[in-house]
Amino acid sequence: MNIDSRGPRFGAVITTVVLAIVVVTATGLHALAGWLLLAQTLVFATGALAGLRYAPYGLIFRYLVRPRIGPPSKTEPEAPPRFSQGVGMVFAGIGTIGFATGVPAVGIVFAAFALAAAFLNAAFDFCLGCHMYLLIHRIRPAA
Numbered sequence: 001m002n003i004d005s006r007g008p009r010f011g012a013v014i015t016t017v018v019l020a021i022v023v024v025t026a027t028g029l030h031a032l033a034g035w036l037l038l039a040q041t042l043v044f045a046t047g048a049l050a051g052l053r054y055a056p057y058g059l060i061f062r063y064l065v066r067p068r069i070g071p072p073s074k075t076e077p078e079a080p081p082r083f084s085q086g087v088g089m090v091f092a093g094i095g096t097i098g099f100a101t102g103v104p105a106v107g108i109v110f111a112a113f114a115l116a117a118a119f120l121n122a123a124f125d126f127c128l129g130c131h132m133y134l135l136i137h138r139i140r141p142a143a
Contacts, residue, residue, distance in 0.1 A: 003052055003076060004075060018040050019040060051078065091117075
């Protein structure tokens with residue numbers, strides 16, 4: 001299935017804001033940062049496991065943003081951005097576990113990694129997880 005290539009970038013903008021709040025509040029408000037990172041982990045999990053059409057930020061894009069900006073000039077396969085959501089889910093999940101177990105340094109570091117990747121997509125349209133997906137498929141032996 002192909003998707004509007006602007007949708008994942010829109011989601012990356014929201015993700016960047018959420019993860020920036022997590023990193024900034026983590027030093028003094030561990031509980032808030034942990035809960036917010038858990039919420040972002042669930043957003044990533046929805047996109048990775050159920051598909052981008054069910055991802056919360058994708059729904060916002062589809063129903064509120066896309067009707068105002070018109071149809072896409074290009075589309076892309078869903079698999080690379082969906083893989084990227086899975087990578088984000090793993091990093092945010094590890095960070096959430098760090099906050100939940102009283103090791104906020106782990107939470108901050110893993111949230112910062114996810115933030116860096118989301119920022120690259122939001123600011124420069126460079127999807128790190130998508131490039132990982134393509135690289136894995138290039139080097140994987142053909143079945």
